[in-house]
Amino acid sequence: MMDIGFRTLVCLPREDDIADLLKNLKNHFPSFNFSGTVVLNKVNYLGNTENHNMFHDMRLENRAQALYCCIFLWRSFVKEIGFVLGLKPYCKEKCVHDGSNMCDKTKLLVFSWSSFKTKVSALAMEVKKCSHLLIDRFSDISLSDDDIQNLNKLTRGISHLENQMQNCDITHSNVERIFGLGSGLGFDLEGIGFYITELNETRMNCLGLIEIVVNSIELPQLNDRKEFEEFCIKHSRTIICTPACSSQLHDLKLDSIDILLVDDAGQIRESDMLMPLSFSPRHIVMLGDHLHIQPMVKSEVCQDAGFGSSLFQRLSHIYSQKKILCKQYMINPSISQFMNEHFYEGRLEDGWIVKSDGYNNLLKKFPSYTYGFFDISAVDELREKGNFFVESAAVMGLLQSLCKGLTNDTGKINVGMVCLSYSKMDEMQNFLGIKYENHERINVEVSSLDNLSQKWYDVVILSSVFDDKSELPEGNKINVALTKSRHCLWIIGEAVKLGASGDTWQKLIANAKERRCCAKLNSKVLAKVMRQSEAYHQDRDRSTAANSALPKNIMQKDFTWTLSLSNLKSQYEHTVAGEFASEETKERGKRRLETALDILKDHGVIGHHKVEFEVKN
Numbered sequence: 001m002m003d004i005g006f007r008t009l010v011c012l013p014r015e016d017d018i019a020d021l022l023k024n025l026k027n028h029f030p031s032f033n034f035s036g037t038v039v040l041n042k043v044n045y046l047g048n049t050e051n052h053n054m055f056h057d058m059r060l061e062n063r064a065q066a067l068y069c070c071i072f073l074w075r076s077f078v079k080e081i082g083f084v085l086g087l088k089p090y091c092k093e094k095c096v097h098d099g100s101n102m103c104d105k106t107k108l109l110v111f112s113w114s115s116f117k118t119k120v121s122a123l124a125m126e127v128k129k130c131s132h133l134l135i136d137r138f139s140d141i142s143l144s145d146d147d148i149q150n151l152n153k154l155t156r157g158i159s160h161l162e163n164q165m166q167n168c169d170i171t172h173s174n175v176e177r178i179f180g181l182g183s184g185l186g187f188d189l190e191g192i193g194f195y196i197t198e199l200n201e202t203r204m205n206c207l208g209l210i211e212i213v214v215n216s217i218e219l220p221q222l223n224d225r226k227e228f229e230e231f232c233i234k235h236s237r238t239i240i241c242t243p244a245c246s247s248q249l250h251d252l253k254l255d256s257i258d259i260l261l262v263d264d265a266g267q268i269r270e271s272d273m274l275m276p277l278s279f280s281p282r283h284i285v286m287l288g289d290h291l292h293i294q295p296m297v298k299s300e301v302c303q304d305a306g307f308g309s310s311l312f313q314r315l316s317h318i319y320s321q322k323k324i325l326c327k328q329y330m331i332n333p334s335i336s337q338f339m340n341e342h343f344y345e346g347r348l349e350d351g352w353i354v355k356s357d358g359y360n361n362l363l364k365k366f367p368s369y370t371y372g373f374f375d376i377s378a379v380d381e382l383r384e385k386g387n388f389f390v391e392s393a394a395v396m397g398l399l400q401s402l403c404k405g406l407t408n409d410t411g412k413i414n415v416g417m418v419c420l421s422y423s424k425m426d427e428m429q430n431f432l433g434i435k436y437e438n439h440e441r442i443n444v445e446v447s448s449l450d451n452l453s454q455k456w457y458d459v460v461i462l463s464s465v466f467d468d469k470s471e472l473p474e475g476n477k478i479n480v481a482l483t484k485s486r487h488c489l490w491i492i493g494e495a496v497k498l499g500a501s502g503d504t505w506q507k508l509i510a511n512a513k514e515r516r517c518c519a520k521l522n523s524k525v526l527a528k529v530m531r532q533s534e535a536y537h538q539d540r541d542r543s544t545a546a547n548s549a550l551p552k553n554i555m556q557k558d559f560t561w562t563l564s565l566s567n568l569k570s571q572y573e574h575t576v577a578g579e580f581a582s583e584e585t586k587e588r589g590k591r592r593l594e595t596a597l598d599i600l601k602d603h604g605v606i607g608h609h610k611v612e613f614e615v616k617n
């Protein structure tokens with residue numbers, strides 16, 4: 001569709017998606033017209049160098065920069081090389097120069113073969129670069145076939161000249177004579193090698209071509225950066241951006257957009273689609289999953305007002321004619337089974353890739369389920385030491401057995417540890433941090449259900465252990481949580497409590513039991529890992545006790561962590577009390593710093609919320 005000359009505007013929900021799209025296009029459609037594509041967002045792609053450079057060039061500002069080079073620099077470089085090849089800067093009088101660089105009579109340079117060579121080579125490089133750019137950018141726009149032919153002839157001629165200049169037999173005086181600059185009398189062609197005659201012919205040939213291209217090629221008159229950018233956009237077949245960035249197109253009086261292509265349309269708020277839709281595209285194609293992530297809206301007022309819905313969602317409700325894709329190519333069939341039955345009414349088929357041996361080879365040696373529910377309700381410590389203690393031990397147990405099954409040739413496995421809330425995420429991050437931060441076999445990323453959007457993992461450990469702090473997800477959010485892993489999905493939870501809390505969870509557990517993917521953990525199974533993690537929890541309890549001066553509920557708020565100076569000052573005055581004035585002057589600064597740091601060591605940094613504390617109870 002993109003190759004048949006339609007102007008397409010591609011909208012994606014997030015900036016990160018743009019780099020992913022480009023990468024996928026490059027891998028799967030190498031013939032895609034990348035030179036006719038412009039990206040409006042400032043994507044900072046951090047991939048390999050080749051991709052990075054290619055995608056970097058596609059950014060609007062870089063496209064405009066390249067255009068500037070084409071239009072201004074090309075002309076000036078071509079004129080300059082013409083000037084040098086035409087020997088304009090050199091004195092042509094038959095005067096005696098006595099070794100000086102400048103001629104007294106004409107104030108022009110005195111010809112020297114070596115400096116001529118350096119100058120021509122330097123300019124040749126620029127002329128060739130700009131000419132290639134010009135052909136690349138303007139071949140469809142304002143260059144005739146003749147123009148392109150002449151440009152190619154010129155760059156070939158210049159290369160030829162460069163080669164001929166490398167000949168070591170060429171001497172200064174010979175060149176001077178054939179160029180007609182020498183002080184000698186007339187020409188004596190007999191004494192000059194034929195290669196020098198050829199060199200001069202190439203030079204004259206290039207001069208002729210320069211005159212032709214400079215006079216025949218007409219480039220657009222563009223005056224400032226905005227005009228350059230407009231020109232780039234107007235002459236691009238494909239424009240890629242996020243909906244917000246598409247506003248840049250608004251001032252351009254773009255004649256038409258043939259196709260508006262919206263990917264992950266279910267994640268874009270309706271209001272954000274207004275801008276791309278305002279270009280009155282002739283066709284609109286939306287792709288998305290109405291059962292997956294919905295647009296993010298933080299404010300409850302907006303949420304209630306329906307701000308968090310997508311156009312995609314609305315259309316899929318009111319419009320009966322929709323194309324439903326029924327194949328998935330990302331998830332191991334044993335993981336997709338439940339979500340397919342429960343969310344997609346069994347319509348989803350597993351693509352050949354996920355069914356192939358190659359796809360599942362990665363974790364074949366692994367001695368556990370590809371899909372499993374790990375029930376911790378029977379663990380005695382659950383009541384004595386709290387659910388995080390047991391939950392974290394179960395996570396560690398799973399990670400340990402995963403590492404055991406891995407060999408060096410498996411490569412590094414990406415593990416996603418998904419928690420229900422941000423506070424759980426922080427706790428888990430602290431717990432796993434030290435041990436798994438730089439692990440050689442696995443790469444563990446702890447995330448919360450709310451920031452999962454575009455992430456994929458090889459293995460996902462989903463903790464469904466909930467309490468008053470973390471709410472259990474409902475509806476689509478469960479689907480999101482269950483569809484983030486390619487190869488293994490392990491769910492940790494309390495089966496009975498979970499089953500009582502919602503229809504979907506109940507079905508999930510029943511399904512796992514039926515498929516014999518449900519493992520009951522008990523104190524005995526977890527004994528070893530619980531012993532190992534004991535030390536961490538003791539440390540943590542101690543530090544929590546130290547913090548008990550702060551009302552407990554404050555801890556869950558989003559804080560701005562600032563150094564409380566007023567508090568430090570009073571602490572300081574308290575500590576040094578009597579001797580405050582008696583400090584030795586020269587020692588004062590050093591001692592004050594030491595005392596202050598000691599206070600900080602004891603009390604830590606105190607966080608203050610910008611707004612007043614809201615203490616419940």
Ligand SMILES: [Zn+2]
Nearest residue numbers: 091093095103
């Ligand atoms: Zn002179």
